[in-house]
Amino acid sequence: MQTDQEIIQRISQGDIEAYREIIQRYQRMIFVFIYKMVNNAQDAEDLTQEVFVKAYEKLSSYRGESQFSTWLHTLARNRTIDFLRRRKMHDSDEQLAYIPSQARDESPQDSLLSKEQRKEIERAFSMLSDTYREVIVLRCTHEYPFEKIAALLGIAESTARVRYLRARQEFAKLLSRTEGGLVHELQ
Incomplete structure (x- = not known):
């Protein structure tokens, strides 16, 4: 398995398909973080997509001083905070997370x-x-x-x-x- 740095190098050399590997590697982590912050699956999906688009656009600004996951998480954090600032009311009907019942024969x-x-x-x-x-x-x-x-x-x-x-x-x-x-x- 290639390191993040190797994949980023391939992307910078014009291999756009290599970016799919980055998305597959980090999409779930970013989605879960955003979902827990915004409490709405659709908003989290949209924001996750926006984060990966922005990451692709700003990939040249990644200097490698921190782990790529940290840099990507910072983008997600900033985008989520911007979203929450614009959305003043938190009136989502979505649940924070599905918590399965401990008992199968629950009344x-x-x-x-x-x-x-x-x-x-x-x-x-x-x-x-x-x-x-x-x-x-x-x-x-x-x-x-x-x-x-x-x-x-x-x-x-x-x-x-x-x-x-x-x-x-x-x-x-x-x-x-x-x-x-x-x-x-x-x-």
Whole structure:
């Protein structure tokens, strides 16, 4: 398997088909990040496509000082933040993520209860600031270490840790304010 640098070299030499390899390699990572931030599958698909178009257009500006995935993630982050700034209302009906039931023979009441809990979590998550949502997605969804989160966000590692801690605290507060308070279930 070729490295990102080798593929980028092929692209810069005119091999447009090589860009498909980059897309296949990183499309899911970028889509998941954007989806967790915008909470709408269609918007996430559109933004993911825009990110890869922009990455292709700006490929010559990639200097190789960081991993290509970090550079690409930064493009996705900036594009998503721009999108969220323009979209003032977060009134999507899409769910944050599908959480499968632990029990196959779940009763309708239990199923309804877990659906309501997911909605409460989604509401609380959407109330977080973009900054807090982003650090939670990077840490919990992508399972990035704080060092990588710091690099992606252009902040110190200690700042990334503090931001994550504050994001969790704020998320817990928001969940405790919702009817039924789900905080105890997340700890």
